[in-house]
Amino acid sequence: MLECAELYFNVDHGYLEGLVRGCKAGLLTKQDYINLVQCETLEDLKIHLQTTDYGNFLANQTNPLTVSKIDTEMRKKLCREFEYFRNHSLEPLSTFFTYMTCNYMIDNVILLMNGALQKKSVKEIMSKCHPLGRFTEMEAVNIAETPSDLFNAILVETPLAPFFHDCMSENTLDELNIELLRNKLYKSYLEAFYKFCKNHGDVTAEIMCPILEFEADRRAFIITLNSFGTELSKDDRETLYPRCGKLYPEGLRLLAQAEDFEQMKRVAEHYGEYKPLFEAVGDRNGGKTLEDVFYEHEVQMNVLAFNRQFHYGVFYAYTKLKEQEMRNIVWIAECISQRHRTKINSYIPIL
Amino acid sequence: MGSLFRSEPMCLAQLFLQSGTAYECLSALGEKGLVQFRDLNQNVSSFQRKFVGEVKRCEELERILAYLVQEINRADIPLPEGETSPPAPPLKQVLEMQEQLQKLEVELREVTKNKEKLRKNLLELIEYTHMLRVTKTFVKRNVEFEPTYEEFPPLERESLLDYNSMQRLGAKLGFVSGLIQQGKVEAFEKMLWRVCKGYTIVTYAELDEPLEDPETGEVIKWYVFLISFWGEQIGHKVKKICDCYHCHVYPYPNTAEERREIQEGLNTRIQDLYTVLHKTEDYLRQVLCKAAESVYSRVIQVKKMKAIYHMLNMCSFDVTNKCLIAEVWCPEADLHNLRRALEDGSIMRMFFNGRYILLLMGLFSVYTGLIYNDCFSKSVNLFGSGWNVSAMYSSSHSLGEQKEMVLWNDSVVRHNKVLQLDPSIPGVFQGPYPLGIDPIWNLATNRLTFLNSFKMKMSVILGIIHMTFGVVLGIFNHLHFRKKFNIYLVSIPELLFMLCIFGYLIFMIIYKWLVFSAETSRVAPSILIEFINMFLFPASETKGLYTGQEHVQRLLLVITALSVPVLFLGKPLFLWWLHNGRSCFGVSRSGYTLIRKDSEEEVSLLGSQDIEEGNRQMDDGCREMTCEEFNFGEILMTQAIHSIEYCLGCISNTASYLRLWALSLAHAQLSDVLWAMLMRVGLRVDTTYGVLLLLPVIALFAVLTIFILLIMEGLSAFLHAIRLHWVEFQNKFYVGAGTKFVPFSFSLLASKFSNDDLA
Numbered sequence A: 001m002l003e004c005a006e007l008y009f010n011v012d013h014g015y016l017e018g019l020v021r022g023c024k025a026g027l028l029t030k031q032d033y034i035n036l037v038q039c040e041t042l043e044d045l046k047i048h049l050q051t052t053d054y055g056n057f058l059a060n061q062t063n064p065l066t067v068s069k070i071d072t073e074m075r076k077k078l079c080r081e082f083e084y085f086r087n088h089s090l091e092p093l094s095t096f097f098t099y100m101t102c103n104y105m106i107d108n109v110i111l112l113m114n115g116a117l118q119k120k121s122v123k124e125i126m127s128k129c130h131p132l133g134r135f136t137e138m139e140a141v142n143i144a145e146t147p148s149d150l151f152n153a154i155l156v157e158t159p160l161a162p163f164f165h166d167c168m169s170e171n172t173l174d175e176l177n178i179e180l181l182r183n184k185l186y187k188s189y190l191e192a193f194y195k196f197c198k199n200h201g202d203v204t205a206e207i208m209c210p211i212l213e214f215e216a217d218r219r220a221f222i223i224t225l226n227s228f229g230t231e232l233s234k235d236d237r238e239t240l241y242p243r244c245g246k247l248y249p250e251g252l253r254l255l256a257q258a259e260d261f262e263q264m265k266r267v268a269e270h271y272g273e274y275k276p277l278f279e280a281v282g283d284r285n286g287g288k289t290l291e292d293v294f295y296e297h298e299v300q301m302n303v304l305a306f307n308r309q310f311h312y313g314v315f316y317a318y319t320k321l322k323e324q325e326m327r328n329i330v331w332i333a334e335c336i337s338q339r340h341r342t343k344i345n346s347y348i349p350i351l
Numbered sequence B: 001m002g003s004l005f006r007s008e009p010m011c012l013a014q015l016f017l018q019s020g021t022a023y024e025c026l027s028a029l030g031e032k033g034l035v036q037f038r039d040l041n042q043n044v045s046s047f048q049r050k051f052v053g054e055v056k057r058c059e060e061l062e063r064i065l066a067y068l069v070q071e072i073n074r075a076d077i078p079l080p081e082g083e084t085s086p087p088a089p090p091l092k093q094v095l096e097m098q099e100q101l102q103k104l105e106v107e108l109r110e111v112t113k114n115k116e117k118l119r120k121n122l123l124e125l126i127e128y129t130h131m132l133r134v135t136k137t138f139v140k141r142n143v144e145f146e147p148t149y150e151e152f153p154p155l156e157r158e159s160l161l162d163y164n165s166m167q168r169l170g171a172k173l174g175f176v177s178g179l180i181q182q183g184k185v186e187a188f189e190k191m192l193w194r195v196c197k198g199y200t201i202v203t204y205a206e207l208d209e210p211l212e213d214p215e216t217g218e219v220i221k222w223y224v225f226l227i228s229f230w231g232e233q234i235g236h237k238v239k240k241i242c243d244c245y246h247c248h249v250y251p252y253p254n255t256a257e258e259r260r261e262i263q264e265g266l267n268t269r270i271q272d273l274y275t276v277l278h279k280t281e282d283y284l285r286q287v288l289c290k291a292a293e294s295v296y297s298r299v300i301q302v303k304k305m306k307a308i309y310h311m312l313n314m315c316s317f318d319v320t321n322k323c324l325i326a327e328v329w330c331p332e333a334d335l336h337n338l339r340r341a342l343e344d345g346s347i348m349r350m351f352f353n354g355r356y357i358l359l360l361m362g363l364f365s366v367y368t369g370l371i372y373n374d375c376f377s378k379s380v381n382l383f384g385s386g387w388n389v390s391a392m393y394s395s396s397h398s399l400g401e402q403k404e405m406v407l408w409n410d411s412v413v414r415h416n417k418v419l420q421l422d423p424s425i426p427g428v429f430q431g432p433y434p435l436g437i438d439p440i441w442n443l444a445t446n447r448l449t450f451l452n453s454f455k456m457k458m459s460v461i462l463g464i465i466h467m468t469f470g471v472v473l474g475i476f477n478h479l480h481f482r483k484k485f486n487i488y489l490v491s492i493p494e495l496l497f498m499l500c501i502f503g504y505l506i507f508m509i510i511y512k513w514l515v516f517s518a519e520t521s522r523v524a525p526s527i528l529i530e531f532i533n534m535f536l537f538p539a540s541e542t543k544g545l546y547t548g549q550e551h552v553q554r555l556l557l558v559i560t561a562l563s564v565p566v567l568f569l570g571k572p573l574f575l576w577w578l579h580n581g582r583s584c585f586g587v588s589r590s591g592y593t594l595i596r597k598d599s600e601e602e603v604s605l606l607g608s609q610d611i612e613e614g615n616r617q618m619d620d621g622c623r624e625m626t627c628e629e630f631n632f633g634e635i636l637m638t639q640a641i642h643s644i645e646y647c648l649g650c651i652s653n654t655a656s657y658l659r660l661w662a663l664s665l666a667h668a669q670l671s672d673v674l675w676a677m678l679m680r681v682g683l684r685v686d687t688t689y690g691v692l693l694l695l696p697v698i699a700l701f702a703v704l705t706i707f708i709l710l711i712m713e714g715l716s717a718f719l720h721a722i723r724l725h726w727v728e729f730q731n732k733f734y735v736g737a738g739t740k741f742v743p744f745s746f747s748l749l750a751s752k753f754s755n756d757d758l759a
Helices: A005-025 A030-037 A042-050 A067-087 A093-117 A122-126 A136-143 A147-155 A175-200 A202-227 A234-240 A250-257 A261-268 A275-280 A290-305 A313-337 B022-032 B052-074 B091-145 B154-158 B163-169 B182-196 B232-244 B256-312 B332-342 B355-372 B399-404 B410-415 B447-480 B484-515 B527-536 B549-581 B583-590 B600-618 B622-628 B632-656 B659-684 B690-732
Strands: B010-018 B173-181 B200-206 B222-230 B248-250 B323-331
Touching: A005 A067, A005 A093, A005 A202, A005 A313, A030 A042, A030 A313, A042 A067, A042 A313, A042 B052, A067 A093, A067 A313, A093 A122, A093 A136, A093 A147, A093 A175, A093 A313, A122 A136, A136 A147, A136 B182, A136 B232, A147 B182, A175 A202, A175 A234, A202 A234, A202 A250, A202 A261, A202 A290, A202 A313, A234 A250, A250 A261, A261 A275, A275 A290, A290 A313, B010 B022, B010 B332, B022 B256, B022 B332, B052 B091, B052 B256, B091 B173, B091 B200, B091 B222, B091 B248, B091 B256, B173 B182, B173 B232, B182 B200, B182 B222, B182 B232, B222 B232, B323 B332, B355 B659, B355 B690, B447 B484, B447 B632, B447 B659, B447 B690, B484 B527, B484 B549, B484 B632, B527 B549, B549 B632, B632 B690, B659 B690
Parallel strands: none
Antiparallel strands: B010 B323, B173 B222, B173 B248, B200 B222
């Protein structure tokens, strides 16, 4: 592709970029969070949110207000915005949007299969699925008994199909296998998305590649952390790491050998980006968790994505920032409703 | 009228409202829209304010009203939109209103729920009957033709729908039948095939009439399908797939009798449901119609009420809690109105109509008609022309004179197409015409050349005077805002720049008019060339207008050249010096506190702080930086942009004033065309029937004159005049700065109630 997005980007995507930047301006500010934290009840929270870009999104909710109602309405709002972007997008931006939704689709499929394993009703789980990752075939997921079944019968015509190439197996889907399936799917998804952005080139590649590299490495770290003390073998573990991050190939090999958090930290210390992150992690008595540190770093990268123009990264960044904001609001709302105020300040401010 | 030239002087007033009557007072103020409230509780977040409970109650009412409007719209009952806007409800009525609305909502929800249930039930039954009807044809067709499913072994095909024979074979034949949305059929079939590996037979047919979806209420096309399968396992899968595609599955009757029984049962139930549903809908409609009568005024009332409480939230309580203190911005001129509004009063409105402007325009065009001596492109010889043609003939002069001058005789007149009167011959030019242009010019062939040059000069002279006036007005601005340095560093260089170039041009024009007479006109230098030479310093000496012209022009050029850097750098450097030299000055200001004083400057400072405080809420913390920091670069950039705009503008704006000439020319030519093409043609017909022709011609002439010459040309003259004022004149001094006054007024509330607004 021609390497000068300035010349042609706005022809197809200028409107949407303008729109997404406007939406980004509506994200909650530090002052908003300070006010939200002072709320005594969820009603107060609702009143303050009304003064922000959320507007009267809760106006039609009958009392009493609950955290899950707030969460659903916020998700609906994000979903409406995303659908609008998607419906007005042209190629290759629409493919980019499809890649963005794959993330949620994978989560939904896994959620449904776990639900089927625990014999929960499909309807109950459907309400928990992320609306961005909804697709028609989704509800039939629990018919499948093996991963190849899942692929052949149900997902072959969905955007998820290409990610199945290295997880076709005849193992029955128990809890461990579902988790493995999730990680493998996610791995090939990330690699494919990375390749798409890389091939697209230009500013999009410059912005998106670092974000996806970080995402891949974060997954590698989290997989390693979660596999301590489980029956997952080191070789199996290595097959789950997405191979498009900065850790590939040396870091991943070292990570596969790590046996505790300290060893993992030592691996991270070889990398300039991750060393400060691991240093920021507090010990058990308090301080930030590794997840929070990763989230903060992600937010930072996403905010910076808005400094460049003419690329698709803003859409990705906006969605992620909005999700973070929703997590923050839900966290604050939970703290308020459970009267557990001591930890209310550990949200991750965005602007 | 003062407000036309300057921002309206505002005053900050403190209102002490008794807590009992505060609501009524604000209601009266809101109707008038006189004042803008200051938020006195900025540090209090929105949910900690005094009247948050009342605001919540308003929101609850709004929610109910939104629900009502939604239901009313759904029932297609027209919403009466009253033109009057009802006042905010008195507090006593609010509780009553709330109770009424809540009762109404409960009732409505109940009825609607019942109705929905009934309707859904009915739709399902209708779907079922359709399904039964269509699947019957499937069976028949399969039996009659035995076709289409080649992939099945022949044994099974023969007894495809013979349940008993299948049982004999040991496999259990099952049926699932139902309805599916049109768009999903293909994917549904594919998935069935993939999952069940072909152990199913799907038959489907499109339903001829679109049905309403019981879940969403959408009217869409449906397909009826019948799946036959073997085995329990596959049956489960088929059912799951049906769930996944949101098919409406209904039990499939195995025998013909069963089918008939079900069908009959369905028919009676559908009949029953229809009657019940009808009655429910009637009742619902009655309730909604009653609600629709008052819903519009209720929506407005609740909006007003909410607005009042929002404003009350901005007030602070005094120590004793008996009084609300509000701080408001109010135009000084409206203070007495404000007092009266609080005591109940009314305002007289001033009307200013455009008709006087039209009258003035008309008078002025009559005047210019006289000056140009042009009435419908005909000149009027009021005072007798100052030119005498007969004096050009040789017979009227003595012999001695005849030798010196070029005179006319019969042969000259006969053989020349164009002859020129020579004003230097005695007797030919007897002095100027007393008012405007001499009528003789209307006969001359070089009339346009003469008038164009005249009009062009006039345009430039008027334009430069206009613009200079604009710059001078700027001086008044600087005096008003007490920025004397701006006069020396901006206005005076601007004036010098303008006058040294274009003022001098005017001087040359007038000088030439006055100094050169008819006799010397042949040696008069061209102003154009002189003006160009002023900048080019040509080697060859021209004769010039007057002696010493060269030195004067050099001096003017030097002044012009010097004024440009002063214009560019003067103000920024001065401000910089001021900032560095008197840094303590700024500190004394920063310790400013909110103390009310009457002086204008203090009030304006207050206003600016108000705005900053508003900003702080949005991008917190930045205020300290922008408020006190002296940004030299920014000032320099602004001044540079202004200077460039001004210097280039002097040239382009002067040229822009030539539109006066162009418009005058266009107008004269158009009226000429109208005269020559219509009236002259009409008048030339000199038979007795000429009168008959003349009548429609005059009518046409009158119509065209009114529409083209008066209305169209009048409009264009008006527009161009406005443009000259706006662009060329006002950019010399007009800033249009100030703070927008946003009064608390009910009329600014969205008065229309659409669904978006409420939902």
